[in-house]
Amino acid sequence: MKQLIAFIKKEFFHIFRDWRTLIVIFAIPAIQLIVFGYAISNDLNNISIGILDKSNDEFSKKIVSKMTFSNFFKIGHILQSEKEIEKLFKSGKVKEVVIIQQNFSKSIIKNGIASIQIIADASEPNTANLAINYTSALINNFVQDISKTTAIVPPYSIEVKMLYNPTLQSSWMFIPGIIALILTLISVMLTSVSIVKEKEYGSMELLLVTPLKSLTIIIGKVVPYFILSIINISFIFLLGHIFFALPVQGSLFTLYMLSTMYIILALSIGIFISVNVANQQVAMLISLVALMLPTILLSGFIFPIENMPKWLQLFSIIMPPRYFIEGLRGIMLKGNGFQELWINFLVIMFMTFIFIILSIKRFKSRLI
Amino acid sequence: MEAIRVNNITKSYENINALSNVSFSINQTEIFGLIGPDGAGKTTLIRILTSLILPDEGNAYILNLDLKKDYKQIRKIIGYMPQRFSLYMDLSVEENLQFYAEIFGVSIKDNYYLIEPIYKQIEPYKERKAGKLSGGMKQKLALSCALIHRPKFLLLDEPTTGVDAISRIEFWEMLKNYQNEGITILVSTPYMDEALQCNRLAFIKEGKILTVASPSEILNNYPFNIYDIKNENTYQTIEYFKKIIPDAIINRFGQSLHCSTQLSFDEIIQATDINNILIEKIEPTIEDCFLWISQQQ
Incomplete structure (x- = not known):
């Protein structure tokens, strides 16, 4: 010893x-x-995105502000027309562009349906995937919001809950x-x-x-x-x-x-x-x-x-x-x-x- | 009384015979020298006797303990100083000594009297890291560590290699003290002049023991007259003497040459007819004997 x-x-x-x-x-x-x-880290923070808001009305503004205030995204560019999209992706300034159709609010109220197009730069597949997921989550969130404040019943709703590591x-x-x-x-x-x-x-x-x-x-x-x-x-x-x-x-x-x-x-x-x-x-x-x-x-x-x-x-x-x-x-x-x-x-x-x-x-x- | 008995030890490394059929014995409290050139098998033999290496054939008995079976007991009673400095460079002088004392289960105080003559010289530097010591001081520390448990059998592998002349003389003085303390010592050296300090010695060359005897026996048994010959041109002189005394053994020794022959002094003077030459009859050195014995084989 x-x-x-x-x-x-x-x-x-x-x-x-x-x-x-x-x-x-x-x-x-x-x-x-x-x-x-x-x-x-696999988490995404401050992904630069572009926004083309063709309707610029109540609901579309809501979506844009939701994206602006989330930590995931920052608005890197406000587009005026679709022609800019390709140039913007090539310059690498943004990873994703969100296009909101014309008459967005009206279409929702009238038809109960409206469309948002999401285009992502998939040269980095992981980032693109995550960006799209986050965006969809935000839109879902928006759909839930409007279903609470208006009489409109959203066509669908997805609820995702992350177990054990809720904030991923x-x-x-x-x-x-x-x-x-x-x-x-x-x-x-x-x-x-x-x-x-x-x-x-x-x-x-x-x-x-x-x-x-x-x-x-x-x-x-x-x-x-x-x-x-x-x-x-x-x-x-x-x-x-x-x-x-x-x-x-x-x-x-x-x-x-x-x-x-x-x-x-x-x-x-x-x-x-x-x-x-x-x-x-x-x-x-x-x-x-x-x-x-x-x-x-x-x-x-x-x-x-x-x-x-x-x-x-x-x-x-x-x-x-x-x-x-x-x-x-x-x-x-x-x-x-x-x-x-x-x-x-x-x-x-x-x-x-x-x-x-x-x-x-x-x-x-x-x-x- | 016989302390160590080595019986027919053979060891080879991948077709190279390091030792072949080595047998000898060492008496109690004897300083036994293992003398031979580099690569003769000295280190292998010492490592076998420390139980570090198993021989291929043969066995040895150390103070009646079987080298193969009782190696655990043997490791308690031997002290070993490898050729290469093997203490811990990042530990201080004192920490090294303390460590070896503790693993042998003794305290430095117990056997201090034994190492005092050597350790006193390095004690002023006891706080210094072993790696920062000079060659002579490292050697003294290694010896202190090998002795701290008061071994009965001390094995020293070329302890004086790379040590200055004065320290070497001191070192041999020290060994004689340990002999008086009842410690049996096996020491290897490539330096022929140190052989005289041993009680008995073994000449070893290419893994074979050439002879085992006391230095005086070896010197007295030298069968020739030996002459020291000095001349300005040593090389030509060698050739000259080879011609005039064909059966002489002629070896170069620094500035002069040693010529061993049956001829008497007068006969050699008469045979020589060159100028500017100094011929002196001398006593054989241990190196002459080693060269003669190894040439005979």
Whole structure:
């Protein structure tokens, strides 16, 4: 036990004396959170649109003002005729043009029907899609409004309700992914690098010629990074709460249970890498290529797993972060507990078990 | 009394024979030297004896412990100083020493008397990071760490390589103190002059032990008269002596050459007919002996 404490103390000296490690641990999570939270956002704000209001009457003005005052749109151009449309799209000044037919109010009152044409620049399909959806939502809203104030019964009405993330904030979706990413960075990469470093600098040679047991060396390496990871996720939860009002619907206990188990899994992957490679560059490369990229691309962090081709979906089944991200979203947004997430817990536990067994088999108490 | 017994150890790396059939023994509290050129297999042999590498064949017994079976116990009683400085560069002198004391389950105080002569010299810099120490200081720290648990068997892999002449002399003085403390020492070195400091030594070349004996035995068993010959043109002189004494062993030693032959001093003077030459009968050095033994193989 004394040996282990001495080892852990030494490990903390290494961590706190290397400014690069400190940056990885403390600066990168904050930067990632802000970059992903704000910059890489799927939400639309202030899309510039053009308006061609051919009737300029009571109802058409209502629609225009609704669009003006929503945060989604800003009126970039008021058109006078349809001829301007093509030039406007080509110049890229607007992403969408809304054309309101002549005699809009009259037509509604008289016939109960009127038309609005929406033209979108689909060179950016995502933006076009979202813009059209938002516009339709606003028009629906308008239809409901007039049905309340007048006797007119709208021909249809659609009600959309977003569950769990009512304002569709993409930051809520990203933060669980960022947590997985950061844990991969700290637990997998730093752990594997720190063991491989001992091999590379020759200090492993000296450590092996001591009464230290292999298990003490491994635990001594893992404990500091475990503590740092726990501190780190708490830090990210806190930042998420402060900057993005990220909720935790489920219990904090389940949240920390899941995180702790995933950290142990990540650490065991880190150890597995380190017992198999000989130098720091390879360790870093494997952590990055084999884990960071799949975490970002294949675990449902950014791209929904359901949208992937079948073979990639199969591949994502073996991606450890998938189960963590899914679990985190469940706990934070849906208020899930063990009952709903037991599969995730079980898979994480099973994977940890596999990696620990493999690592112990591969750890050498000799040099060759 | 025999402390270490090495039996027929063989080790090869991908078709290269690093060690073939190495056998010798080291007596209790002896300074045993492993002398040989670079690439002779010294490091491999030392690593095998520290239990870091398993031999392909053969075995060794360290203080009656089986190298293969009892390696865990062996690791408690040996002290090892690798050729490359392997302590933590980002830890201070004191932190390094403290760490090694703790993992061996001792306190620095317990065995301070043992390392005091060396550690005292680096103690003024105990706050300094090990990476910022000079070569000689690093060596002293590494030795302190290897000794802090008071090992019974100390293995030093080329401890004096890259260390200045004065520190080297000090270093060997130190080793003699540890010998008096009852520690058995195995030390490898590429420097022939250091061989004289050992109680016994093994010449090793290309993975084979050429001879095991005390320095005086090796020197006394040298079968030739040996002459130190100086001349302005060393190269021509070598060619000249090869011609006039065909069976002589002639090796270049810095500015002069050593000529080993059965001829007496008078005979060699008579045979020589060039001017400006200085011939001096000398005692053989350990290097002469090594060269002769390795040429015989």
